[in-house]
Amino acid sequence: MNDLRRDQNRKPEMNYEQTINYIFGKLPMYQRIGGAAYKTDLHNTVVLCNLLGNPQRQFRSVHIAGTNGKGSVSHLTASVLQEAGYKTGLYTSPHYKDFRERIRVNGKMIPKQAVTDFILRWKNDFEQIGLSFFEMTVGLAFDYFVREKVDIAVIETGLGGRLDSTNVITPLVSVITNIGMDHMRFLGNTLSEIAAEKAGIIKPGIPVVIGETQQEIQSVFIDKAAEVNAPITFADMHFSVALKGNSAFEKPVVDIFNDGKKPVEGMRFPLQGSYQIKNLITTLATLDTLSKRGYPVPPVSLKAGLEKVVENTGFRGRWQILKQNPLVVADGGHNADGIRQVVENIRKLTFKKLRFVFGVVNDKALDDILKLLPAEAEYYFCKADIPRGLDAAQLCRQAEKAGLTGKAYSSVAEAYQTALKQSNSEDLVVIGGSIFVVAEVI
Numbered sequence: 001m002n003d004l005r006r007d008q009n010r011k012p013e014m015n016y017e018q019t020i021n022y023i024f025g026k027l028p029m030y031q032r033i034g035g036a037a038y039k040t041d042l043h044n045t046v047v048l049c050n051l052l053g054n055p056q057r058q059f060r061s062v063h064i065a066g067t068n069g070k071g072s073v074s075h076l077t078a079s080v081l082q083e084a085g086y087k088t089g090l091y092t093s094p095h096y097k098d099f100r101e102r103i104r105v106n107g108k109m110i111p112k113q114a115v116t117d118f119i120l121r122w123k124n125d126f127e128q129i130g131l132s133f134f135e136m137t138v139g140l141a142f143d144y145f146v147r148e149k150v151d152i153a154v155i156e157t158g159l160g161g162r163l164d165s166t167n168v169i170t171p172l173v174s175v176i177t178n179i180g181m182d183h184m185r186f187l188g189n190t191l192s193e194i195a196a197e198k199a200g201i202i203k204p205g206i207p208v209v210i211g212e213t214q215q216e217i218q219s220v221f222i223d224k225a226a227e228v229n230a231p232i233t234f235a236d237m238h239f240s241v242a243l244k245g246n247s248a249f250e251k252p253v254v255d256i257f258n259d260g261k262k263p264v265e266g267m268r269f270p271l272q273g274s275y276q277i278k279n280l281i282t283t284l285a286t287l288d289t290l291s292k293r294g295y296p297v298p299p300v301s302l303k304a305g306l307e308k309v310v311e312n313t314g315f316r317g318r319w320q321i322l323k324q325n326p327l328v329v330a331d332g333g334h335n336a337d338g339i340r341q342v343v344e345n346i347r348k349l350t351f352k353k354l355r356f357v358f359g360v361v362n363d364k365a366l367d368d369i370l371k372l373l374p375a376e377a378e379y380y381f382c383k384a385d386i387p388r389g390l391d392a393a394q395l396c397r398q399a400e401k402a403g404l405t406g407k408a409y410s411s412v413a414e415a416y417q418t419a420l421k422q423s424n425s426e427d428l429v430v431i432g433g434s435i436f437v438v439a440e441v442i
Contacts, residue, residue: 016112019119020099023133045165047129048139051122055142056169059089060152060295062286063169065161065198066177066211068338072271072279072318073177073211074156077286079312080305081152082106084297089145089153091166093134096317096439103141105148107312114144134158138165152295162200173289174201174230176221177211177282180337195220204228207289211235211282235285241277252277256284267303270310273319273331274348275341280306317438319345325425327351330442332435334360336368342432343372351428353378355419359412359437360395361388369433370402378422379406382415384436412440 014022049056062077064070071092078090088106095101100109118140119126126136145153155171157164179195195217202208202224210221213234225232242263244253251272256264269280283306287297297305309315319342322328327349333342346354354377360366361384373379381396383389392408392415399406409415419429431441 013120014116016116019116022119022123023099023136026127042163042165042168044129044131044135045138045168048126048131048135049142049168051125051129052139052143055139055146058146059142059150061169061171062152062154062173062175062290063157063166063171063201064154064175064177064286065157065164065201066175067180067194067198067335068333068341069177069211069275069279069282070156070175072276072315073175073282073286074154075313075315076271076279076283076306076309078104078154079107079309079315080283080287080297080302081154081290081295082312083305083308084295084301086151086295087149089141089148089150090313091138091141091145091153092156093137093158094435096435096442101314102137103144104313105145105150107314109314110140110144114147115140118143132165135165152290157201160200161198163197164201167201170203171206172293172295173286174203174206174208175211175282175286176201176208177279178337179214179217180335191217192220196224199224202228202230205230207231207233207293209233209235209282209285209289211285212278213237233285233289235282236278238288239281239284241280243277254280256280258284258288264299264303268307270307271315271318272321273341273345275344276318316442317435320438320442322431322442326355326420326423326427326429328420328429328431330431330438332438333432334434335364336372339369339372339433342430343374346374346428346430349428352424352426353428355380355423355427355429356406357382357412357415357419357429357431357437357441358395358399358406358433359384359392359415360390360433361386361436362390363388364390366390366395366398367402370399370404373399373402373404375403375405377404377406378419379404380415380419381406381408382410382412382437384412384434384440386436389434389436412437416441 064074078088081088090104103110155166176198240257242255254269317332320330331342356377357380359382381392383392396408
């Protein structure tokens with residue numbers, strides 16, 4: 001169907017609010033309903049890309065997967081490329097408040113009108129294909145990046161890698177941050193099985209960066225890279241970071257080292273939380289690989305991009321300080337590895353009483369998470385306003401069996417406000433367990 005005929009047949013226009021209601025209501029959405037929205041092949045995505053004129057072939061890209069840290073690495077990489085003068089697309093998920101957070105060019109969210117126009121133009125086709133929310137969003141992002149003529153786009157996977165809808169691109173570099181136990185229902189029950197799914201983004205002849213060297217699964221990536229003749233780099237074997245001051249809630253000053261080359265010194269790194277140093281190292285190796293593929297980054301741009309990542313990309317939700325007196329911190333870590341990192345940061349702080357506003361989705365390995373949580377904390381159990389959220393009372397019962405003390409609340413807002421009311425200025429309030437719990441607070 002040509003564009004003229006499509007325009008003639010267009011139904012009455014929707015405004016942006018109506019468009020968003022359609023997107024959220026009509027298309028199966030993993031972040032809301034879970035496994036029912038998960039697709040086990042790329043057929044729909046391939047059909048969608050053909051419909052849109054295969055936009056995935058019309059821009060350069062970086063592809064980033066991993067259990068934890070892929071969002072941080074995506075934002076950091078995009079910020080640096082932006083500071084280096086490249087028109088940079090950024091696709092991430094999920095969003096916290098605004099759907100448009102998922103799709104940015106040089107840090108600016110996709111305009112509302114662009115979202116509405118895209119849906120109006122293609123919605124009948126989408127319904128015939130039977131697209132999911134995520135597949136549609138990937139198509140929107142790719143189409144928008146082509147229309148905006150980006151120099152390069154940073155693309156974060158949603159779930160897994162091999163079967164992820166984003167895995168139709170051929171990037172300049174593939175990146176896998178780390179592997180942990182999450183989404184086992186779809187990706188496998190061992191680290192090796194999950195690693196193999198993530199390794200599905202490794203493409204023939206395309207360099208791949210592995211963020212963390214994990215000995216038990218290192219061979220999975222080495223073997224896959226060898227199979228497709230993809231040069232492989234383990235970031236932490238080449239880059240290191242020296243911290244000057246390491247508080248869990250003060251921005252550290254860091255020096256960056258790369259195989260003995262002249263370091264980048266005295267950078268004020270804005271992402272708080274000790275785990276962000278691992279993400280920084282992964283980002284450095286990614287940018288180093290990109291520079292060898294025609295996208296060089298001057299040291300001044302590297303430093304500026306890392307220091308200004310929040311301003312440049314709107315990054316939030318990871319060890320984010322929301323207020324002082326009492327200190328309130330939000331962190332979207334939502335699996336065992338992510339929760340372990342949150343707890344490590346809590347242990348670095350001095351406080352009188354720890355109050356934890358906590359909720360999870362219903363497809364997590366909850367027992368593995370609960371045993372990591374501090375037993376001395378007071379818990380305010382809640383359920384995010386999504387169908388996937390685990391009932392607060394059920395969460396409270398399971399937590400009590402794990403030796404945790406707290407009460408169930410009817411909403412995230414009630415749990416958070418109660419925690420604040422019961423706190424004094426020397427307490428610490430942490431919001432976490434789920435990105436969706438954090439989103440309702442921030």
